[in-house]
Amino acid sequence: MRGEQIPRLREALEDDIISGRLRPGQRLDEVGMAERFGVSRTPVREALNQLAASGLVEIKPRRGAFVVLLGPRELIESFELMAEMEAICGRLAAQRMGEEDRRAIIAAHEECRAAAQAEDLGTYYEANARFHAAIYTATANRMLAAETLRLQRALQPYRRLQLKVPRRMDNSLGEHEGILEALLASDADEAEKRLRNHVLIQGERFMSLLAILQAETEAVAP
Amino acid sequence: MRGEQIPRLREALEDDIISGRLRPGQRLDEVGMAERFGVSRTPVREALNQLAASGLVEIKPRRGAFVVLLGPRELIESFELMAEMEAICGRLAAQRMGEEDRRAIIAAHEECRAAAQAEDLGTYYEANARFHAAIYTATANRMLAAETLRLQRALQPYRRLQLKVPRRMDNSLGEHEGILEALLASDADEAEKRLRNHVLIQGERFMSLLAILQAETEAVAP
């Protein structure tokens, strides 16, 4: 029973944040969480610290912990960073992918296709995450894969918003097909380029969606 | 006096690790550090947690905290990751660098030159870190800059070993000149390529140094 609280708490909170049950900006009360999980504040604090480390949580001194809320500028920058990281992964994966990797990527892609056909957005986003993660793994560079995965997760709460963008799923699937094609052909340059664009387009779509949402709320407020 | 212990501890330890006063693999005793800094174990643990997050410290459950010791594979992967990150920074910096950035990069380069001329290895490595950091900043992407800087620091303890590689300083300075030239010419592709190679060469030199050191110790052991 001991030595397992912190990972347990961290994973539970991470899940809550990534899945959207906890919203960006929301405050995370130490005492509340401690009670909810039946532990003292100490392991809660450690878990929060670790989440702060992976970029999901922000700890403001003497103010408490909050689910990270990225501003517009930070979002733009993060998507750009993500695009570059994915581009690297694409290039290396195209060069180094093994049989196992190939299978995993294709399998994830098929899951994406199935979800798109069923118009199941939730499932699509999960399969999408797996598709990208499979590419990270295929780079055969675990450090790179881990870093990129961390970033992916930190951005996940924001990607959820994209569920609202119309026809995003079909577009995304089409882009995936292009990426897969380049990977299978071991065309490193093309894989790099397509992955970068794939993420950048997401980012742009996302930002314009954000602008619309912001305009709407501002139209009500003042 | 309150609310400032954790940052203080974290910075002190980070400094000790980066500067090499604490060696990779070394165990970090909670009680010992608490006494040394005149605080209780609690803030020490939090500081260690945060350092674990930035990759400088590894916490083995129930075993304690250790200065991260990367194995050969992890080192190779890390240098490759670093090379790609720096390459991205180089490309973006070449495109976006402002007047201020330009000055900072040139200034750091001059410091490198002076240190090389004086054959002052310690100073050279500090100036070298600043030269690279100035390029990160010039990307105008703070997320990217922060990530790359974090990685740089995590690898710093290992770079120290390179102090022993003969003629490394002159070679490095020469490479810097090429990078600077590309940056000032706003030649993004060239800056990208040169920065990638610069880091990769470092990594390779480093790995062969490591192999030699390892062979030496193994020749004694069995």
Next chain:
DNA sequence: GTCAATAATCTTGTATGCAAGAAAATTGAT
């Protein structure tokens, strides 16, 4: 009724205590 000042309350940061698991030391057997 609104605002300011003060008091009460809450929340975090740090210290301390205790128990479980790991490391080290001691003992006993071969």
Next chain:
DNA sequence: ATCAATTTTCTTGCATACAAGATTATTGAC
């Protein structure tokens, strides 16, 4: 003398306690 098993000691993981700063509520003046 070496090795294994057991005991002892150490160290970490978690709980609890308390104090200082932040937040909210209350009171009083205008």
